[in-house]
Structure formats: C-alpha cells, structure tokens
Amino acid sequence: ETGVTQTPRHLVMGMTNKKSLKCEQHLGHNAMYWYKQSAKKPLELMFVYNFKEQTENNSVPSRFSPECPNSSHLFLHLHTLQPEDSALYLCASSQDRVSSSTDTQYFGPGTRLTVL
C-alpha cells in the first residue's frame, strides 16, 4: 500500500464510450501525475498538476482530459479512444517543494485499460 489508490483497476471500453479514471493520494502531497505505460515501452508522462494547477501537458491528444479538483484527487476523463490507447495508466504523487531534500514519486497500482 503506497498511499496512492486508483480505480478502477481494470477497464474495458468501446471506442465510443466515455469513462473516467480516478486517483486519490493520502500522503499529503501537492503534485500529482498521470503516466501511460504501453506494452514493452517505457513510462510516458502525460500530465502534471501542482496545487491543482496543470503545469505540464506532454502533447497528449484531447481525447484524454485531466481534472484535478484538489491536491488529493486526480481524474482522467476518456472519450472516443482508439485501440492503441490500450495501456496501463499510472497515477503518481510527490511533495513538490524546493526546500525538500528529494521529491520522490509514489505510484498507484494502475488501471489496465483495454479499448475495443
């Protein structure tokens, strides 16, 4: 148990569906991340939020829409996805503060997404 939870753990959706992934962190962190991990590929950073403000969008297609209502919750809204979007979607959090000795990222268990 890392203090970062993700739901659902598995999701199968059609290309016309709309679904949302949820992430919650119980670590008191102020930065949250969405990563994508496709089969046999390295982690790809998608979005970064700091104190609810999006600070990075790594050229992600608009069919992925993040939402961060507060520092503890992060959502990824999905619509009109493609089969190649099938992957493990990972949420992470960290304490983003220059005065910190390190800003270790802690990951959730991931959501395994399959787009049919």
Added chain:
Amino acid sequence: DAKTTQPPSMDCAEGRAANLPCNHSTISGNEYVYWYRQIHSQGPQYIIHGLKNNETNEMASLIITEDRKSSTLILPHATLRDTAVYYCIVRPTYTGRRALTFGSGTRLQVQP
C-alpha cells in the same frame, strides 16, 4: 539525469540475499540514486534512495561506493514476491516535477 547501467537479468534462490548492481559513472554531486521495482502489470514501487551514505529501510539496503560511481541494492532475504524488474535511477536533489524515466532495469527471478 545521469545514465545508469544494470544487468538485464539475475536469478536468486528464495531466502538468500539478492544483490543488484548499478553503474552510474557520470553521476553529479547533487544527484541521488533511487531504486524502484515493478512487479508484472502493477505500478512501480519506490524502494529506497541515497546520496552518499549507505541506507537501509524495511525493504532493502543501498550500498553506494565511495566514489559514487556504482551502487548495490540488497534484498536481505528474497522471497518469491520479490520477483520483479528493478530500476536504478539517478535524479537531482530537486527535479521540479520532472518525469521519472526508467531504463531497462534488471529482471530478478527468485527461485523456490
């Protein structure tokens, strides 16, 4: 971030110590050595990190050489549940929310 080199795979007998090496010869003075692992189809799990001194926590020990050009992660009594890919990463003290980049890692297989 400095580049790291790890062996692609290792085997270890259950109950024995697993020693996973990592070379990071271009490490800078302000860079930490981090270790994560990823069990199949799960999120990466943070294990330990260190700067200069050896570190120990409930999961593992990290031994960093005096010149900081290499390190070893030690799992003192490996179990079957420790079978995973282990990643050694070098990152600055403060990254400003930079993406975590994993290399190829070492696939550790713990044998019964």
